Amino acid sequence: MKIGILAVQGDFEAHAAMLANLGVATVEVRTVEDLAGCDGLILPGGESTTQLQFLQEEGLYDAVKQFAADGGAIFGTCAGAILLAREVKNPGQASLGLLDMTVLRNAYGRQLASDVFFGPSKLTDVPIEMVFIRAPIIESAGSGVEVLAEYEGKPVLVQKGNVMAATFHPELTEDNTVHKHFLELAGPNRSTAPR
Numbered sequence: 755m756k757i758g759i760l761a762v763q764g765d766f767e768a769h770a771a772m773l774a775n776l777g778v779a780t781v782e783v784r785t786v787e788d789l790a791g792c793d794g795l796i797l798p799g800g801e802s803t804t805q806l807q808f809l810q811e812e813g814l815y816d817a818v819k820q821f822a823a824d825g826g827a828i829f830g831t832c833a834g835a836i837l838l839a840r841e842v843k844n845p846g847q848a849s850l851g852l853l854d855m856t857v858l859r860n861a862y863g864r865q866l867a868s869d870v871f872f873g874p875s876k877l878t879d880v881p882i883e884m885v886f887i888r889a890p891i892i893e894s895a896g897s898g899v900e901v902l903a904e905y906e907g908k909p910v911l912v913q914k915g916n917v918m919a920a921t922f923h924p925e926l927t928e929d930n931t932v933h934k935h936f937l938e939l940a941g942p943n944r945s946t947a948p949r
């Protein structure tokens with residue numbers, strides 16, 4: 755299995771380290787060619803405006819949409835979740851629209867990356883670790899979008915088919931639960947059905 759990580763800016767190296775610990779090969783994605791042959795793609799935290807502009811300029815915007823349509827697994831964290839949303843507010847901007855949800859940017863204010871919170875999830879019996887950094891809030895999600903984890907009663911990890919988004923940063927914690935789940939989506943049994 756090979757997982758691509760969008761490597762423009764933001765914390766792509768933290769995702770690579772997490773996956774290396776899980777024994778998974780990663781490739782830094784900066785071009786359409788880099789994405790070819792990947793089973794999954796991670797859109798990391800950072801600044802979604804900068805990342806969106808890069809995707810559009812490099813032809814990756816269309817390539818990522820095609821990747822998802824072909825059944826490739828995608829996981830967006832924080833800025834990456836913003837890129838995946840159908841609608842982005844505060845301020846508004848274009849997005850890939852691969853997950854039927856509306857997000858409100860910069861909703862949690864500035865928080866130290868060292869603050870670790872815990873919330874319940876469907877992935878494991880114990881609460882999972884969450885770090886929020888100027889995180890978006892998922893204001894609403896379509897009926898087909900499954901909520902996998904919550905924090906203070908609000909969705910923070912959602913999935914539909916092969917696309918998953920977290921408003922927090924699991925890659926900045928010791929907890930690999932969320933990445934392990936993503937690897938299941940990207941694994942050999944992944945759906946190749948058109949979404």
Ligand code: GLN
Pocket residue numbers: 798799800801802803831832833834836859860887888889890
């Ligand atoms: N607020 C940032 C944005 O809108 C996201 C913050 C993050 O990824 N930690 O892009």
